[in-house]
Amino acid sequence: MTTILTPLAGVARPRLSRAQIAQLLEEARARTLQLIATVSEADLRAQHDPLMGPILWDLGHIGHFEELWLDRNLDGKVEFVEMPGMYNPFEYPRRVRGELPLPTLAATLESMAAIRERSLERLEHVDLDSGDPLLEDGYVYQMVLQHEYQHNETMLQTLQLKTGTPYSPGTRRELSSVPSPNVDRPRMVRIEVSGATLGTNDRRRAYDNERPKHSADMAPYWIDRTPVTNAEYLEFMRDGGYTRLGLWSDAGRQWLADSKATAPKYWWQADGKWLRRSMDRVAPPEPFAPVIHVCYHEAEAFARWTGKRLPTEAEWEIAASWNPVQGEALEFPWGSREPTVSDANVDQLGFDVARVDSYENNVSPLGCSGMIGDVWEWTSTDFTGYPGFVAFPYPEYSELFFGTEYKVLRGGSWATRPGAIRNTFRNWDYPIRRQIFSGFRCARND
Numbered sequence: 001m002t003t004i005l006t007p008l009a010g011v012a013r014p015r016l017s018r019a020q021i022a023q024l025l026e027e028a029r030a031r032t033l034q035l036i037a038t039v040s041e042a043d044l045r046a047q048h049d050p051l052m053g054p055i056l057w058d059l060g061h062i063g064h065f066e067e068l069w070l071d072r073n074l075d076g077k078v079e080f081v082e083m084p085g086m087y088n089p090f091e092y093p094r095r096v097r098g099e100l101p102l103p104t105l106a107a108t109l110e111s112m113a114a115i116r117e118r119s120l121e122r123l124e125h126v127d128l129d130s131g132d133p134l135l136e137d138g139y140v141y142q143m144v145l146q147h148e149y150q151h152n153e154t155m156l157q158t159l160q161l162k163t164g165t166p167y168s169p170g171t172r173r174e175l176s177s178v179p180s181p182n183v184d185r186p187r188m189v190r191i192e193v194s195g196a197t198l199g200t201n202d203r204r205r206a207y208d209n210e211r212p213k214h215s216a217d218m219a220p221y222w223i224d225r226t227p228v229t230n231a232e233y234l235e236f237m238r239d240g241g242y243t244r245l246g247l248w249s250d251a252g253r254q255w256l257a258d259s260k261a262t263a264p265k266y267w268w269q270a271d272g273k274w275l276r277r278s279m280d281r282v283a284p285p286e287p288f289a290p291v292i293h294v295c296y297h298e299a300e301a302f303a304r305w306t307g308k309r310l311p312t313e314a315e316w317e318i319a320a321s322w323n324p325v326q327g328e329a330l331e332f333p334w335g336s337r338e339p340t341v342s343d344a345n346v347d348q349l350g351f352d353v354a355r356v357d358s359y360e361n362n363v364s365p366l367g368c369s370g371m372i373g374d375v376w377e378w379t380s381t382d383f384t385g386y387p388g389f390v391a392f393p394y395p396e397y398s399e400l401f402f403g404t405e406y407k408v409l410r411g412g413s414w415a416t417r418p419g420a421i422r423n424t425f426r427n428w429d430y431p432i433r434r435q436i437f438s439g440f441r442c443a444r445n446d
């Protein structure tokens, strides 16, 4: 078996065999199907909200994306725009997908299975050492896997948004939860580093927007040790956070006026008490769990209320990855081991956030907790390419979105599959979005 050195932590990692790739593809598909096992065909076909297309579309799109890259691509270079019309996300934005003549569930699953059969057959014979960077070390397979993982999270956003009876998962894993989080620990961590690096040169799995690895010149700063909790956020609400317009930016005030929001999404008041819903469970917000389903503007207003600010993306990544003793960036806060559900609240089946500090492995060398899992964390940074960025393998994944419209989010959520998150992973969205599984932590200057 070929062994390559990752440029990350100098850890030798065996290259995935064809059998392992096939197994991962099957595992990803099993999860996709598991998530929808309890959902009716009518609900899979429905456009539950303008923000999210029907899940039936996601299913067909997952299949056709796979066909494009693991089948047609092996016959010659493909362009992303070659994806068949109905499932092309750029031709049909989410809000109109409910009007598409989507095939039945049975027909969709049949076509997904047929595509899968072809990709597995081609995997048997493909030359992974041809020198094609798309095939090298199985990159294209990792890309297709991550695509399915990422669509699983999108599907969960839709299931949380769904109208009618709330989504009831078939299988649920009870979350590990510390009995009483250590509230005596300091709220913030001071970070002063030199020679730290951001991004990665990994070409086996990382997306183009995570490359290249580059140095970060950082002034010393403070960053919250854990994400902001429901208890802290409730204090902000009780202190008039949503009506004190001085705490909000111009864009934030506009969003407040448009949305008329007075609390995070999926919160409401009953008999003077706040309740929140995660899928089919309704309960008062757990004081020690991270606040979730807040937009960038809410995060920014909260930070201003505490006299802090949101971290930059670079500050976030260094807090998660930098190991000052070894002088190197780690792929995960705990090192190079792939995340498991014992390390962090990831992989979906808990269907909610857990109390902060519930995962003792999920602490970075610089002392930040919960950087991976639970909530995607808003940063103050616009989504752009790193110095030396090169689009690969198609500009529609990242480059098309570079600019000032989107803010970067980091760290993954409870709804993120472990294969689609690492310290260098960059997510992005509009500052007004909160159907995503988003929270935040704050920072301040030294």
Ligand SMILES: [Fe+2]
Pocket: 061, 065, 089, 147, 151
């Ligand atoms: Fe997609």
